[in-house]
Amino acid sequence: MVGPGVGEQAHLAPEISLVVEHNCSLPSVFGAKVERGRRHDQAQTYRGPPYPRNLWERPLVVRRKDETVTLKANIDIRPAGVQDAAGIADVAQRTWNDTYAEIILPTTQERLLGRWYTPAALGEATGQSDSWFYVAVVEEKVIGFAQFVMREDRRGELTRIYVLPEWQRQGVGGRLLGEGLASLLSHGAQEVFVHVERGNNKGIGFYESRGFHGVREFVVELPDQDLDLVEYTLSLESR
């Protein structure tokens, strides 16, 4: 048995406490409903303390005394609205700092975040025509988002996709991508493309797992650094 909180009790409000079993996914415990059996009769929401990220794993299983219960987060994917601006900006800030620590200078990150993630910029982006902006939400908290824009020549662009570090590798990005591809397809897109920073192995691993192929490399010159980018594409024609 290995994992966060082994041998300790994770505190549940109000009176239930769980012993964390191996492979427990604590990021998913946050805000998750504890479902016991088929019904939600024992539903409780975890309010415990944060755990070291490197101990967070899947699947979501905890043991309650000698019983096993499954923690299942209820993740909704829905179109983003202006009310989501603060949540989206928070996800962007945290996920950028984590993802781009070795790729984009902190000053550049702050400048670009300050340009693209203000309430005004997000209000415009979520209301943009020929664009689909989705959020992934757990108990009204935004944990991820993605935007897809229809460009010329029936090409859709995935302009941004970010999932909070503690919620990654749990299918959230795949669901956001699925929603976006469905929207692009229903509007006649034949291909989708995305620009990824070279060295962003998370992003590249995700796109390759979804069937995207790298087609070209190019450089974008920013005031304080040059960014090496790779264009990945996915054909939608056979879908």
Ligand SMILES: CC(C)(COP(=O)(O)OP(=O)(O)OC[C@H]1O[C@@H](n2cnc3c(N)ncnc32)[C@H](O)[C@@H]1OP(=O)(O)O)[C@@H](O)C(=O)NCCC(=O)NCCS
């Ligand atoms: C890329 C990102 C959106 C993927 O979201 P996610 O919720 O973690 O993705 P999923 O759980 O749906 O992953 C689906 C599959 O993608 C692949 N994948 C995801 N993250 C990966 C990683 N870090 N390394 C290698 N492959 C990865 C895996 O095959 C995974 O399936 P598995 O978990 O069963 O092995 C998320 O990791 C993220 O926000 N990364 C930082 C921001 C970023 O790089 N955005 C893209 C900018 S272009």
